[in-house]
Amino acid sequence: MNLFVGFLFVLILDFKIASIHATRKSIFYVSTVSVPESSPASAPIPSIPSSMANHQSKSSKKLVITLLTASSVMVIILLFAICLWKCHRKKAYKSNKTGMTKSDLNSFMTRSSGSMKTVTEKGSGSVVVMDYKLLESATDIFGESEILGEGGFGRVYRARMDENLCVAVKRLDDGSQDAIKEFQTEVDLLSKIQHPNIITLLGYCVHDETRLLVYELMHNGSLETQLHGPSNGSNLTWHCRMKIALDTASRGLEYLHEKCKPSVIHRDLKSSNILLDSSFNAKLSDFGLAVMNGAQNKNNIKLSGTLGYVAPEYLLDGKLTDKSDVYAFGVVLLELLLGKRPVEKLAASQCQSIITWAMPQLTDRSKLPNIIDPVIRHTMDLKHLYQVAAVAVLCVQPEPSYRPLITDVLHSLIPLVPVELGGSLKLPKTSSLVVTHP
Structure with a gap:
């Protein structure tokens, strides 16, 4: 835009200089005709020679043509610059993928x-x-x-x-x-x-x-919407799902459990509280129910959570630890694998937990590939599939002490995520990594 402004300034400057030169020439031609200081009243007024008058007329016409041409060019360039500027602003708005920081x-x-x-x-x-x-x-x-x-x-x-x-x-x-x-x-x-x-x-x-x-603003909405909404998970490749799991376990829960002092228990981890930006980087949200570790046994901590994600020990006796978040993460991992909601309706008054339905098949390698989300079925290395299923099974164990620490989950997932997406897995250059547009 600055280039066009500079160009217009130079054009206007040239136009003004040309106008001054043309005016000076006209004055020069007129001044060459002298009028006698004193002459009889009856004496005729000397006329400008025809050749000189024609020359002056032609100069005036040239000046008018120059003015019109320069003005037209200036208007065209100005309109073009305005259009270009508006397009640039519109493009900048549409390309704003990160929202407001x-x-x-x-x-x-x-x-x-x-x-x-x-x-x-x-x-x-x-x-x-x-x-x-x-x-x-x-x-x-x-x-x-x-x-x-x-x-x-x-x-x-x-x-x-x-x-x-x-x-x-x-x-x-x-x-x-x-x-x-x-x-x-x-x-x-x-x-x-x-x-x-x-x-x-x-x-x-x-x-x-x-x-x-x-x-x-997170442009790709929640993980729940991506998995269970209109697209039914079609935007989420296998590696993209593993990246989301790694982001949630590593750069999310692991930070809350291990790096915050005192540590923080999210208490409401679920797919709708995992938000995705334009590159499907995952971020934890909704910390209204979060508590500091050590405060969970106070009487003012109300039993809260979402059906399907709440750990059994929390439902039974209100016991809340970081292992409660690990249980919820295991449910999210099953959602990523199976493409199913944590609780599915079977009839008007009958529901089934994803854990109850999937557990017998998750531990059977011959059956496991058949229950995977059809969108990603047969798109991953089976060895990697078995590893992720094993992690999910450990995370949703009924006994809290059998569940791994979130740090252990992190180290289990890193080798399954491509280097380009924050893991350590090296892929052939022809492999597809992640869908970057919804």
Whole structure:
């Protein structure tokens, strides 16, 4: 764009210089005709020689033609530059695959002074408090066309903060004490955590009874939508699924269990809480039920979770440990392998757990390939399939002490994920790795 502006400036400068030269020539031709200082009243006024008049007329015509030509060229170039600029802006908007990051937000805050402020939460975390009117406008007054998803918590909306910046806004309308506590837990926890495989909290807003959480936008939605939605897992290759499992186990749960001090138990790990960006990198989300390790035996910890993902010991006696997250991860791993929901309806009043149905076949190598999701069936090395199935079986053991640590799960999955996707598996150059567009 700068190149076109410079070109237009030079063109206008040349045009002005040409106009000055043409004007000077006209003045010169007229000044060569002298008028006597004193002459009789009856004396005729001397006329300009015809040859000189013709020359002046031709010069004027040339000047007009030059002006018209230059103006036309300038208009055409200006229109072309405007079209190019608009196309560039549109392309930039469409190619914005990462949504809004914290650095983008800082830049946006500078331009939107007065509508946001940064506050320090408990501990060392800080988070941006955003203006309700700004979010209301960015979501088209929380319009139906901007809904990305919904659940028991409320709805998630796409918010267009700027022509190149989009975020996800979770709107919580439940005014109960439990909902308020979950909201505060998520703000407190995510304001302290910055990790590539944990969703980034960009800000929040409290307006009357409505609470809003603002996150980075994940363009491929949730793992649940990808597996069980309209595409039925067709966007997820074998290696892509293994990458998602590795991202969830390694750069997600392993960070919470082993790197956070004190360690964090997610308590609600499920496929709908695993979000995918434009390259299918997985990020853990929804930390409203998360607890710090050591606080799980307090009386104020309410029994919570999602049917099909909750560990049996937690259901029976409320015992909560990091092994509860490992159990839930095992269920997610089975979803990735089998393409089935954790609980399937058999009849109007009858359901079946994916674990109950699959366990006898997961340990039988002759039957295992036949129950794999048809989308990825026969696309993987059988040895790798047996390894992943073995990991899943260990993770969903009824006895918590038999389940592996998430670090052990991580080390089991790394050799099954291609180097290009963050693992250690070396593939032939012709192998397909991952679908990058939904």
